[in-house]
Amino acid sequence: GIQVEQSPPDLILQEGANSTLRCNFSDSVNNLQWFHQNPWGQLINLFYIPSGTKQNGRLSATTVATERYSLLYISSSQTTDSGVYFCAAHDHASGGSYIPTFGRGTSLIVHP
Amino acid sequence: DGGITQSPKYLFRKEGQNVTLSCEQNLNHDAMYWYRQDPGQGLRLIYYSQIVNDFQKGDIAEGYSVSREKKESFPLTVTSAQKNPTAFYLCASRLSQVVSPLHFGNGTRLTVT
Numbered sequence: 522g523i524q525v526e527q528s529p530p531d532l533i534l535q536e537g538a539n540s541t542l543r544c545n546f547s548d549s550v551n552n553l554q555w556f557h558q559n560p561w562g563q564l565i566n567l568f569y570i571p572s573g574t575k576q577n578g579r580l581s582a583t584t585v586a587t588e589r590y591s592l593l594y595i596s597s598s599q600t601t602d603s604g605v606y607f608c609a610a611h612d613h614a615s616g617g618s619y620i621p622t623f624g625r626g627t628s629l630i631v632h633p
Numbered sequence: 634d635g636g637i638t639q640s641p642k643y644l645f646r647k648e649g650q651n652v653t654l655s656c657e658q659n660l661n662h663d664a665m666y667w668y669r670q671d672p673g674q675g676l677r678l679i680y681y682s683q684i685v686n687d688f689q690k691g692d693i694a695e696g697y698s699v700s701r702e703k704k705e706s707f708p709l710t711v712t713s714a715q716k717n718p719t720a721f722y723l724c725a726s727r728l729s730q731v732v733s734p735l736h737f738g739n740g741t742r743l744t745v746t
Contacts, residue, residue, distance in 0.1 A: 522672070551732045562670075562721055562740045564694075569734040607675065611732060620691075621735050625675040 523612040524550045527624035533600050534631045542593040542627045544608035552611040552621060553584045553591045557628070559604045567593070567606075598631045606627070636659045639724050644743045646718075649684060654709045654741045656724035662736070664729035665707035670721040670740075679722075683729050684708055711743065713716035718745045 524547035534540055544553070555567040568575050568582040570591065575582050579598075584591040595602055605628050610623040637658040646652045666685050668676040674676065678691030682701040696715025701707055707726075711718045724738045 552734075554734055562723075562742070564723065564736055564737040564740075566736065571732075583640075609676075609735065611735075619664075619729070619732060620678065620681065621725075622678075623668075623676040629672075 523550065523610050523622050525622050526626040527608055527611050527627050528604075529627060530625065533625055534628045534629065536598060536600060536631055536633050538598050538631075539594070539596045540598060540607050540629070542595070542629075544591045544610075544624055546589050546591075546592070546610040548588065548612070549589070550610040550612055554583055554609045554611065555556065555591070555593050556607045556609065557602075557604050558607060564607070592605060593628075595629075596614070598629075600631050600633050603629055603631045637724060637726055639731070639735060639741050642739065644741055646745050647741070648745055649713045650745075652711050652718075652745075654711070654722055654724075656707045656709065658707075658724075658736075658738075659705060660736065661689035661690045661704075661727060662728055663704070664727050665701070666708070666727075666735070667691075667699065667727040668723045668725065668728065669698075670723060671692060676723060678711055679709065684693060692696045697709035710721060711745075718743060730734075 534554045552571045574585045581594045605626040640655045666681040667679040680690035680699040698710045
């Protein structure tokens with residue numbers, strides 16, 4: 522199956538700093554999704570982005586499918602941005618089903 | 634409001650007992666998934682189902698069982714054969730006819746002692 526790698530594994534920022542998280546995938550995918558897992562374990566959908574760039578407030582994401590990577594940008598970070606960020610690559614499995622495969626995540630801590 | 638409901642939020646069991654985790658969705662999604670998350674780890678796929686009365690094993694299905702008798706429901710049973718059942722379990726769903734985003738429930742934390 523497809524392999525998904527995220528970097529960096531850990532990131533510590535001062536409030537107000539900017540950051541870039543990366544997601545590499547080993548094969549062509551049908552789509553790419555970014556999630557934020559908050560300290561209570563909830564997985565919040567941030568972006569669903571097969572290609573191109575999307576923005577939502579201080580967050581934006583870019584997927585370059587031909588080069589098999591996606592980037593998540595966080596600008597002017599806030600303490601509430603802390604948590605783990607996962608990317609999931611949606612792969613076309615046998616039988617017509619789509620199986621989302623997750624990376625191991627980037628753990629972000631934003632200090633006040 | 635549409636969503637995915639997992640219950641209970643916390644579950645404690647003695648070793649050797651089977652336990653069933655509930656997952657219900659009212660999003661009219663066809664596909665449903667169960668993932669397991671261990672501390673500091675990513676999500677690993679246990680089972681998934683594309684349609685009612687059909688399901689497939691994921692990467693770590695050993696020691697688990699599922700059923701899909703209704704479109705809205707996809708319960709997961711953690712059997713006594715699962716060697717390390719203590720974990721955070723997440724249920725997800727999506728439309729299966731088109732490539733579509735995955736939506737998650739809030740998870741169940743299972744502790745087996």
